[in-house]
Amino acid sequence: MSLARFSLNQATTKRWPMDETVAGCVASGVPGIGLWRDQVADHGLDRTASLVRSAGLTVTSLCRAGFFAAPDWKDDNRRAIEEAVVLGAPVLVLVSGGLADGSRDIDAARRWVGDAVGELVPFAHEAGVRLAIEPLHPMYASDRCVISTLRNALDLAAPYPSEDVGVTIDTYHLWWDDDIWSQIARAGEEDRIACFQVADWITPLPEGVLLGRGLPGTGCIELRRFREAVDATGYTGPIEVEVFHEDVWSRPGDEVLKETLALYTEHVL
Structure with missing residues (x-):
């Protein structure tokens, strides 16, 4: 089993305490972990950074920032970038947020996301953190993410240097799109693939x-x-498994990790 690129996104074992998650990854030979801000906050930012660093784990991403329709979006996103620096996370995943309260103008919402990302770029660049715009399935467009396709995300990233703004490719959100394969190729050509989640x-x-x-x-x-299409672009970075399901969360974390590794080997590699 080759685990060189495998990363356990913390969402998959949401109820596994941080110290046990890190210990479980080390025991299983997992080299990387994708962290979530709420779980980091519960354990403590500095404590988490020290724990992960001492264990020799690579932090592959920090989830999530964005939600640009919120009144405090700018302060929260700047805090998220600062947290990524402390944790050693090279990538900060951005979920755009939905429509503004009382609005039905999704085009305006998407334009605003692009403008908001632009306001964050100088701060992220100075911090050495890459912003990764994540498109979510269209069923989330009203309240969670007005960016629904990889094309949307790439178009919004285009005005900014690729080392500052990339995209997140998440199979769960993008599998339905008949344009996905050409857009993955485009993402590679534009050097925009910052995070790959399955x-x-x-x-x-x-x-x-x-x-x-x-x-x-x-x-x-x-x-x-998906993995072959992403690899064909030249991407050699981490592959995060990120699962949200109550049945998965209710099981012991070590059991879930063991099954995840077996299924990753069988169905992703």
């Missing part, structure tokens, strides 16, 4: 579609095809 789409979706992600191989997505 999860499966399970049917029927549970109540509350946010928690409808499955472990690799448990749903209908051609995960290996």
Whole structure:
């Protein structure tokens, strides 16, 4: 089993305490971890940074910032960049947020996301943190993310240097798009792939579609095809497994990690 690029996104084992998560990764030979800001805050920012560093784990990304319709978006995003620096996370994932309260103008919302990203670029550049715009499935457009396709994300990233602004490719959110393969190739040509995340789409979706992600191989997505398409662009970076599902969260973290590694090997590599 080759784990050289594998990263456990902390969302997959959401209820596994931070110290146990780090110890479990080390025991299983996992080289990387994707961290979430809320879980980092619960454990303590400096404590988490010290713990991960002492364990020899690479922090592959920090999730998440964005939500640019919120009144305090600028302060929160600047804090997120500062947190990424402390944690040694090279990539900060941006989820754009939905429509402004009372608005139906999605075009204006998307333009605003581009402007807001532009306001963050100088600060992120100085900090050495790459912003990664993540498109989410269209069902999230109203309240969580008005950026729904990889084309949307790449168009918004285009005005800024690729070393400052890239995109997140998440199989769960993009598998349905018949333009995805050409847009992945475009992302590679423009050197925009900052983060690659895999999860499966399970049917029927549970109540509350946010928690409808499955472990690799448990749903209908051609995960290996995604990995091959991303690799074909020249991307050699981490592959994060990021799953949101109540049934997964209710299981012991070490058990979930063991199964995740087996399924990753079978369905992604």
